[in-house]
Amino acid sequence: MSQVHRDDIGSKMGMWLFIFTELLLFGGLFITYAVYRYLHPEAFHLASQELDVPIGTINTIILLISSATIAMSVTAIQQKKKKLSLGLIAATIILAAVFLVNKYFEWGAKFDHGIFPGSEYLDQLGYGDVLFFGLYFFMTGLHAFHIIIGMVVLGFMYVYVKNDRLTHDNFQLLENGGLYWHLVDLIWIFLFPLFYLIA
Amino acid sequence: MSETVKQGAHKSYLEETGGRKGIFKWILSTDHKRIGLLYLYSIMTWFVIGVALGIMMKLELIAPGKTIMGAQAYNATFTVHGVIMIFLIVIPGLPAVFGNFLLPIQIGAKDVAFPKLNLFSWYIYVAGSILVVASLFAGGGPPDTGWTFYAPYSFKTGTNMLPAVVGAFVLGFSSILTGLNFLVTIHRLRAPGMTFMKMPVFPWTLYGTAWIQLLATPIVGITLLMVLGERIFNIGFFDPAKGGDPILYQHLFWIYSHPAVYIMILPAMGAISEIIPTFSRKTIFGYRFIVISTLAIAFVGYFVWGHHMFTSGMSGTALFTFSILTFIVAIPSAIKVFNWVATMHQGSILLKTPFMWAASFIFVFLIGGLTGLVLGALATNVHVHDTAFVVGHFHFIVFGGTGFAFFGAVHYWFPKIYGRMYDESWAKTGWLIFFIGYLALYGPMLYLGIKGMPRRYFDYLPEYHGPNILSSLGALVMVSGFLIILINLIRSARHGEKAEANPWGGTNLEWQISSPPSLENFDEIPTIDKATYKYD
Amino acid sequence: MAEEKHHIISYQKLLGVLGILIVLTLLSVAITEIELSRWATIAALLIAGIKSTFVLLIFMHLRFDQRIFRVMVGLIIALVLVVIFITMLDFMFR
Incomplete structure (x- = not known):
């Protein structure tokens, strides 16, 4: 019976259920976004122009590539190519770090213009701008937090693969880590057009 | 009766220490049964605090004007009473205690799918509950917003909102992880032959509950995070001065907190569905309908949150939609009541304590359900909104529902948990006193609400005095009943008569293993080939 | 010990999907340059929907589960x- 030895499908199911909770967590924010965008369409439109589309696009592509690399590392470990798998996990973590660096500069630029939650400048701009940037910082911030968690998770996966705790016939954990990483990507796929592309 | 599953001469789970000593054999054990008891003990501890706060409120309301506390203290008391009772007791109550103890046994498994995660959820629960209770004592005074943390007051008040909100957030995590664990357990670890439609009702209700825990809790999680964002960074999501909409807060809060009511009541219905067939000596009536109505409640219950906001200024379209949906969700609940009654019909009923609790459960649940329809109808809701009627209705459903089912379940599974019998006559006495006190406590609230007494005030007009006295006295009677029950149980756990494996003649798997069960429940995983609740 | 044979997704397939995702991203950026007024949001969300379907089905291998x-x-x-x-x-x- 499945209790005696490990249950890969059960473990994957656990990961998926956890992903659902994350989707619902962001779901609450998407509801908020939908409501305030409906109430302040013009302001959201104008505020969105403040965001840097090229950086956003580059970051989107970075995340997409990182998603592909982690998926390939799962393929690699199944083909018993340990080195390649390790390299791909490392690549994913590095891409994640690049994403965060970009994000840092992006946020920094906004702060320099006096745009941050609770700032006096922002309060003068009006309701729509306060809410747009409130949501922007809150949602991208929470997303960035998930990136950091994802990096830690993948860091563990790297060590496990290195120590042969995860091998070609026991890789479910790596797949789960990958699922988490794809979730982070998935959320960004929606954040990007909702914040950057409503000009 | 059905064949007994073979059981070798194993030590019971209570004797199996895993080489650990003292408290460590509890707080380091990943055995689902010990974890269930850990929850039981922690929940009972908080329950005593919650009851004490409730009594303080009733003492304040025994006479108009200031009796034992002023307005601010009263606001804090009902807030902390609500937060403790809801987040610390009724939400984890049945799933975490009896779900943990019984789910693996009832589906023929040795443990839950992720035992370590299970223990971890308990630690998170304890951390969260300590934060909540700490908000009572730390710095700026206990929170005074009501358990609903309504914005914008929740980020304007100077009281200890931070620990309370963070505590509720952390407790949400515990609830999510328990739900996740149960879902995987039910999907992956059912014994061979136990198809979904052969599963007893209690695991079924846990299944519905687990989905709600998983899918609704994150919404309140993010909402509480947003409130923290408001308090710390002054973002403005719910601040009208910055364009935010407080009604959106109410939406987000109730998207979780209404389904949370079903987290509380579904497992209660499950426990009742276990008790009634056993003590009626009859197969449960309409098993298939009970299962379907369980899932229907869980599903439709997700879309009725707006009926808490009928007077908040929502659009007419939304009011109408929510009212219709509310009436729809009453249907599956009623189906269950009919099924229980039909199960008892022509059964040979055994009047033991668990059955008393179950029967009184149906009674109070009926009152709670019917008053719920009064609140679900738009026209009457406007009249009784935010009055004592709502408080009465809520306590009939949540305390009368979940609480009664909880006590019924404690008595029903007591022999299985401790391997000893409780004292029947004391248990019945306790039940009777409790029940009388209960009706005297909450019955008058319904009347007072219709008459227009608002909720959440430490003071009231003199014309409401009479029923309030009755209510306060009822509270004292109920608490004495509760003490009798509690003392009887604690005493019996140590000194009660030894219990047989199947003292009630139940049909499900938990009654076919020894009392108390061995560490791994079954020597051999049983194969199930017959429907559940089958009496030959 | 595994209960069923696990499907291995080839590198070519993964890279192919990545290519599609990047093209779709650039497409959604390009679309905002054109004046579509109210349809712009719908178009952007539609493309995001297609992208996430690819991620769910291939990267998260739902298609093979x-x-x-x-x-x-x-x-x-x-x-x-x-x-x-x-x-x-x-x-x-x-």
Whole structure:
């Protein structure tokens, strides 16, 4: 019976259920976004122009590539190519770090213009701008937090693969880590057009 | 009766220490049964605090004007009473205690799918509950917003909102992880032959509950995070001065907190569905309908949150939609009541304590359900909104529902948990006193609400005095009943008569293993080939 | 010990999907340059929907998993959409 030895499908199911909770967590924010965008369409439109589309696009592509690399590392470990798998996990973590660096500069630029939650400048701009940037910082911030968690998770996966705790016939954990990483990507796929592309 | 599953001469789970000593054999054990008891003990501890706060409120309301506390203290008391009772007791109550103890046994498994995660959820629960209770004592005074943390007051008040909100957030995590664990357990670890439609009702209700825990809790999680964002960074999501909409807060809060009511009541219905067939000596009536109505409640219950906001200024379209949906969700609940009654019909009923609790459960649940329809109808809701009627209705459903089912379940599974019998006559006495006190406590609230007494005030007009006295006295009677029950149980756990494996003649798997069960429940995983609740 | 043979997704397939995702990203950026007024949001969300479908089916290999996973994901997405819809019933008709 499945209790005696490990249950890969059960473990994957656990990961998926956890992903659902994350989707619902962001779901609450998407509801908020939908409501305030409906109430302040013009302001959201104008505020969105403040965001840097090229950086956003580059970051989107970075995340997409990182998603592909982690998926390939799962393929690699199944083909018993340990080195390649390790390299791909490392690549994913590095891409994640690049994403965060970009994000840092992006946020920094906004702060320099006096745009941050609770700032006096922002309060003068009006309701729509306060809410747009409130949501922007809150949602991208929470997303960035998930990136950091994802990096830690993948860091563990790297060590496990290195120590042969995860091998070609026991890789479910790596797949789960990958699922988490794809979730982070998935959320960004929606954040990007909702914040950057409503000009 | 059905064949007994073979059981070798194993030590019971209570004797199996895993080489650990003292408290460590509890707080380091990943055995689902010990974890269930850990929850039981922690929940009972908080329950005593919650009851004490409730009594303080009733003492304040025994006479108009200031009796034992002023307005601010009263606001804090009902807030902390609500937060403790809801987040610390009724939400984890049945799933975490009896779900943990019984789910693996009832589906023929040795443990839950992720035992370590299970223990971890308990630690998170304890951390969260300590934060909540700490908000009572730390710095700026206990929170005074009501358990609903309504914005914008929740980020304007100077009281200890931070620990309370963070505590509720952390407790949400515990609830999510328990739900996740149960879902995987039910999907992956059912014994061979136990198809979904052969599963007893209690695991079924846990299944519905687990989905709600998983899918609704994150919404309140993010909402509480947003409130923290408001308090710390002054973002403005719910601040009208910055364009935010407080009604959106109410939406987000109730998207979780209404389904949370079903987290509380579904497992209660499950426990009742276990008790009634056993003590009626009859197969449960309409098993298939009970299962379907369980899932229907869980599903439709997700879309009725707006009926808490009928007077908040929502659009007419939304009011109408929510009212219709509310009436729809009453249907599956009623189906269950009919099924229980039909199960008892022509059964040979055994009047033991668990059955008393179950029967009184149906009674109070009926009152709670019917008053719920009064609140679900738009026209009457406007009249009784935010009055004592709502408080009465809520306590009939949540305390009368979940609480009664909880006590019924404690008595029903007591022999299985401790391997000893409780004292029947004391248990019945306790039940009777409790029940009388209960009706005297909450019955008058319904009347007072219709008459227009608002909720959440430490003071009231003199014309409401009479029923309030009755209510306060009822509270004292109920608490004495509760003490009798509690003392009887604690005493019996140590000194009660030894219990047989199947003292009630139940049909499900938990009654076919020894009392108390061995560490791994079954020597051999049983194969199930017959429907559940089958009496030959 | 595994209960069924695990499907291995080839590198070519993964890279192919990555290519499609990047093209779609650039497409959605390009679309905003054109004046589509109210359709712009719908177009952007549509493209995001297609992208996430690719991620779910291939990267998260739902396509190769047991049916129960696809059913669950479908129901969860439906749930989120219904909740957003019901909430908007309030704000759109206020």
